[in-house]
Amino acid sequence: MPGGVVITGTADTGRIEAPVTVKAYLMCAFAAFGGIFFGYDTGWMGGVLGMPYFIRQYTGLQYPALGDTTAKAAFHLTAQDQSLTTSILSAGTFFGAIIAGDVADFIGRRMTIITGCFVFSVGCILETASTGLAVMVVGRLIAGAGVGFISAIIILYMSEIAPKKVRGALVAGYQFCITIGILLANCVVYATQNRDDTGSYRIPIAIQFLWAIILSTGLFFLPESPRYFVKKGKLELAAKALCSVRGQPMESEYIQDELAEIMANHEYEMQVIPQTSYIGGWTNCFKGNITKGSSNSRRTTVGILMQMMQQLTGINFIFYFGTVFFQSLGTISNPFLITLITSLVNTCSTPLSFWMIERFGRRSILIYGAMGMIVAQFIVGIVGVTAGAPSNNNASAVQAMIAFICINIFFFAITWGPSAWVVVGEIFPIPIRSRGVGLSTASNWFWNCIIGVITPYLVGTAPGDANLGAKVFFLWGSLCCISCAFAYFLVPEMKGLSLEQVDRMLEETNPRNSAKWVPHSTFADEMGLTHKGVALTDDGDIEKVQHPIVSEKSAV
Numbered sequence: 001m002p003g004g005v006v007i008t009g010t011a012d013t014g015r016i017e018a019p020v021t022v023k024a025y026l027m028c029a030f031a032a033f034g035g036i037f038f039g040y041d042t043g044w045m046g047g048v049l050g051m052p053y054f055i056r057q058y059t060g061l062q063y064p065a066l067g068d069t070t071a072k073a074a075f076h077l078t079a080q081d082q083s084l085t086t087s088i089l090s091a092g093t094f095f096g097a098i099i100a101g102d103v104a105d106f107i108g109r110r111m112t113i114i115t116g117c118f119v120f121s122v123g124c125i126l127e128t129a130s131t132g133l134a135v136m137v138v139g140r141l142i143a144g145a146g147v148g149f150i151s152a153i154i155i156l157y158m159s160e161i162a163p164k165k166v167r168g169a170l171v172a173g174y175q176f177c178i179t180i181g182i183l184l185a186n187c188v189v190y191a192t193q194n195r196d197d198t199g200s201y202r203i204p205i206a207i208q209f210l211w212a213i214i215l216s217t218g219l220f221f222l223p224e225s226p227r228y229f230v231k232k233g234k235l236e237l238a239a240k241a242l243c244s245v246r247g248q249p250m251e252s253e254y255i256q257d258e259l260a261e262i263m264a265n266h267e268y269e270m271q272v273i274p275q276t277s278y279i280g281g282w283t284n285c286f287k288g289n290i291t292k293g294s295s296n297s298r299r300t301t302v303g304i305l306m307q308m309m310q311q312l313t314g315i316n317f318i319f320y321f322g323t324v325f326f327q328s329l330g331t332i333s334n335p336f337l338i339t340l341i342t343s344l345v346n347t348c349s350t351p352l353s354f355w356m357i358e359r360f361g362r363r364s365i366l367i368y369g370a371m372g373m374i375v376a377q378f379i380v381g382i383v384g385v386t387a388g389a390p391s392n393n394n395a396s397a398v399q400a401m402i403a404f405i406c407i408n409i410f411f412f413a414i415t416w417g418p419s420a421w422v423v424v425g426e427i428f429p430i431p432i433r434s435r436g437v438g439l440s441t442a443s444n445w446f447w448n449c450i451i452g453v454i455t456p457y458l459v460g461t462a463p464g465d466a467n468l469g470a471k472v473f474f475l476w477g478s479l480c481c482i483s484c485a486f487a488y489f490l491v492p493e494m495k496g497l498s499l500e501q502v503d504r505m506l507e508e509t510n511p512r513n514s515a516k517w518v519p520h521s522t523f524a525d526e527m528g529l530t531h532k533g534v535a536l537t538d539d540g541d542i543e544k545v546q547h548p549i550v551s552e553k554s555a556v
Helices: 022-048 052-059 069-074 079-107 109-129 133-161 164-192 199-206 208-219 226-232 235-246 253-272 278-286 296-311 315-328 335-349 352-359 362-385 395-414 416-426 430-459 469-490 499-508 511-516
Strands: 532-536 542-546
Touching (some): 022 079, 052 199, 109 133, 133 164, 133 226, 164 199, 164 335, 199 208, 226 235, 226 253, 253 499, 296 416, 296 430, 315 335, 315 469, 352 395, 362 395, 362 511, 395 416, 416 430, 469 511
16 A cells, blocks of 8 residues: 555646745746846956957057047957857857756756856856956856856746746746846946956956856755656655645645646656657657647747747847947947946846736737837837938937837847747646757857857958948848747747646647637546546655545645
């Protein structure tokens, strides 16, 4: 006979998750802190590239004499060096994110993030110690691998522990932490920009150690994802983790119902696409007909394209190269301050998405957000090639450009910024979730890298550079048109559904009708766990228990 708790499921679609507790909010809020890594590393590089001491240190050029406009125009890193130092981080994160999926399935979500903090710290040491390009590039590459671990698995971890009713808002907190990281980086860079020593760039870099210490230490006290334990077949540990996440005792019917639903969904998915070998696990991500909404190939494609489209909105052009771009406009006396203002707009706007993403849904705000960015970016481009052209020296026109750049950031911050991460965290089934999220996050960093590589050449003024200037916003606006079409035709609405219900919704409807879909059954009922339970024995073994009579469960 079993010596432990018997887990049984429910046929009631409204009872597959425990009520939301303050503890769940706090756990997800702390996990979202990982976004600061992403944001801070995005923010400090753009400012450091424009620091006089950093330019002299890395190029050997002397400070231009007062009034020497020719020397002043030439006093900057080459497009090649800007491209390399900016994009190499993204190259590291690309590989880190892909590797992280396998590591997360092997050692767990928590320990993968902690490992990422350690790898990041090694890279940060090299960045801080650097006095030349070679060491800085190696440090950025290693730090990038750590950020790749963290950025991929934080989303996975949060999506798996967050309550369905507020999952979108809580995962959006990750994007909010990214914006806080960017803002903090710009504040530190603004404070150290005029130092005439290595502290000008070493202080902003070294502060990153603090984020690694806080996140890795705190994660030792948080529970592992219960869905990870279900995937590994460790149901007793899954039950204990779920109790901790939901703040309920092991005997709670809420715990039984939710755990049974997770188990039944995993069993169902394994029957559809069984795990075979290591290579087979990766190929499973691309199995099925891509035209079928529930196929793994379709989900993986949507996840990869979602992160690609987020990057191709051009938002990181502003945060990576904003300082350099604002310098090129000619009428701005303090481009560092303008960059700080854009970061403030980004940070202050993002909390609005916490409400919008649960009120209007993921799909709707992606579509309308893209429309808003299209309008703002084309206005920036039009003004930039007419009244705001540098040759006109028109301060009012440049101010109008900055205003619409801020409006563009506002639309991104309340829509594509958080929603892209939310969709990626929700769309994959358990068997391929860690690898799917890893591939999607790697896509983000791949295109982040591409933007970092090509942008200095697009807006550079050296011979052979495209010298687009403000015309680059026509490019970003056109790409946002593609993003809008992608959201309309391919992105389903997953608001208010459990991760298991998302699987069923994708099987039964298409993206354009997904908002109307309503749950009508549970996996636990379909897989027979309402009539037979799973006993968690004292020694951790699993034993099926048949129930001849199943009574309606009372509310807890």
